[in-house]
Amino acid sequence: MHRMLIVFVAKLALFLYLADPDDYQPPIWKSYLYQLQQEAPRPKRITCPQEMESRPKYYGREFHGMISRDYADELLAGKEGAYLIRESQRQPGTHTLALSFGHQTFNYRLFYDGKHFVGEKRFESVHDLVTDALITLYIETKAAEYIAKMTTNPIYEHLGYTSLLKDKMVHRLSRGRTEPRRVTFQSEDRISSPVVRRSALKETPEKLSSYEKIHNFKVHTFRGPHWCEYCANFMWGLIAQGVRCSDCGLNVHKQCSKLVPSDCQPDLRRIKKVYSCDLTTLVKAHNTTRPMVVDICIREIELRGMKSEGLYRVSGFSEHIEDVRLAFDRDGERADISASAYADINIIAGALKLYLRDLPIPVITFDLYSKFIQAAKLPNAESRLEAIHEGLLQLPPAHYETLRYLMAHLKRVTTLEKYNLMNAENLGIVFGPTLMQPPEQNALTTLNDMRQQKLVVQLMIEHEDVLF
Numbered sequence: 001m002h003r004m005l006i007v008f009v010a011k012l013a014l015f016l017y018l019a020d021p022d023d024y025q026p027p028i029w030k031s032y033l034y035q036l037q038q039e040a041p042r043p044k045r046i047t048c049p050q051e052m053e054s055r056p057k058y059y060g061r062e063f064h065g066m067i068s069r070d071y072a073d074e075l076l077a078g079k080e081g082a083y084l085i086r087e088s089q090r091q092p093g094t095h096t097l098a099l100s101f102g103h104q105t106f107n108y109r110l111f112y113d114g115k116h117f118v119g120e121k122r123f124e125s126v127h128d129l130v131t132d133a134l135i136t137l138y139i140e141t142k143a144a145e146y147i148a149k150m151t152t153n154p155i156y157e158h159l160g161y162t163s164l165l166k167d168k169m170v171h172r173l174s175r176g177r178t179e180p181r182r183v184t185f186q187s188e189d190r191i192s193s194p195v196v197r198r199s200a201l202k203e204t205p206e207k208l209s210s211y212e213k214i215h216n217f218k219v220h221t222f223r224g225p226h227w228c229e230y231c232a233n234f235m236w237g238l239i240a241q242g243v244r245c246s247d248c249g250l251n252v253h254k255q256c257s258k259l260v261p262s263d264c265q266p267d268l269r270r271i272k273k274v275y276s277c278d279l280t281t282l283v284k285a286h287n288t289t290r291p292m293v294v295d296i297c298i299r300e301i302e303l304r305g306m307k308s309e310g311l312y313r314v315s316g317f318s319e320h321i322e323d324v325r326l327a328f329d330r331d332g333e334r335a336d337i338s339a340s341a342y343a344d345i346n347i348i349a350g351a352l353k354l355y356l357r358d359l360p361i362p363v364i365t366f367d368l369y370s371k372f373i374q375a376a377k378l379p380n381a382e383s384r385l386e387a388i389h390e391g392l393l394q395l396p397p398a399h400y401e402t403l404r405y406l407m408a409h410l411k412r413v414t415t416l417e418k419y420n421l422m423n424a425e426n427l428g429i430v431f432g433p434t435l436m437q438p439p440e441q442n443a444l445t446t447l448n449d450m451r452q453q454k455l456v457v458q459l460m461i462e463h464e465d466v467l468f
Helices: 002-019 032-039 069-076 126-142 144-149 160-175 194-199 279-286 292-304 318-334 345-357 366-377 381-393 397-414 424-435 443-462
Strands: 082-087 095-101 104-112 217-220 242-245
Touching: 032 126, 032 144, 069 082, 069 095, 069 104, 082 126, 095 126, 104 126, 126 144, 279 397, 292 318, 292 345, 292 397, 318 345, 345 424, 366 381, 366 443, 381 397, 381 443, 397 424, 397 443, 424 443
Parallel strands: none
Antiparallel strands: 082 095, 095 104, 217 242
């Protein structure tokens, strides 16, 4: 196991060096907590000298039946790491794990639901549970002050690969991205033609924003020794020693995860699907400014479907739309949605709407939903556009860019209204509930807000050249 760890560190060091020798700094893993885990007491099972008929089948000879706490203390006295299980005298039918540590006995209510547990962690055996408990007790006793301060001098931002990957990603994304423009709508000007609209704007510089993404941390059990990639300290315990980002694979202590910046760089190998995947996660994994589903579907629609009557309003066959979804999930950008595969353009339009509707966080995010609804309720036209514009500036960059690209496409759809019979109002009816969903997912709220949802999308299409 130690040899595997050395090989891993060597490979990581080689990668960092090859990425950029000038920025490379060798990682220094801190061994103090690892040494403490090696020193922790080992479990010693105190067996019952007689067979207990009341013993549950999932316990072994460490079960002593209904004995008093004092008697359990006598059996464990002077035996560091010793443990036994007893049935509670106060609550018959419940069980207690008695564990000797630091010259005292700790008593834990013990549960079983297919696995053994006294807290959040669940173990295959009582022996493993006790092993983990002794490690935790020993380390937290010996190194309480050290643990409290271990996040104060992290290595995370100092390792060459962290800043290097971040800079490269921001550079790639910024090349193809349109930055939000802050504009001011003048009340004395009527918002009518594009020429008048542009003359009504005062552009101000907007701070460059990057595609930030928070890490998707989940509790993880590491096989073999692992070190925290934030503080460089050992992740102690037998199971669930820390958390791992399911999108990029970053491994850190649970307490360190709260301090890691929002700089997740998703690994494409960890993204299992395209549909129902967080929008920012998908674009970062594919190194694009927008989801490729949006680009590919719009490209196909503009190639052969812009004059199709009822475009986006007429539904395609749901089975074929599902086939398109599966193709994107399976093949990604290589998915074939050409006319030879799907002659009906409504299938492609339906697949695009399905993608936008199935996003876990809508294009117009939950936290900004009410802001856009309130903007649509304003009686003054200029105030409405100003409020919608302010809301757009608060969208996450990937959401903003997706919405900008989609609205530009829908604007082009309306220029062919005499063929497809789809104006901005009709498209607003179709895309309002697709792009905007109330955070509480209340059917009554959605019904009451449908008019405002439609109006928001309608205004974004009609004034696309001003709002974006």
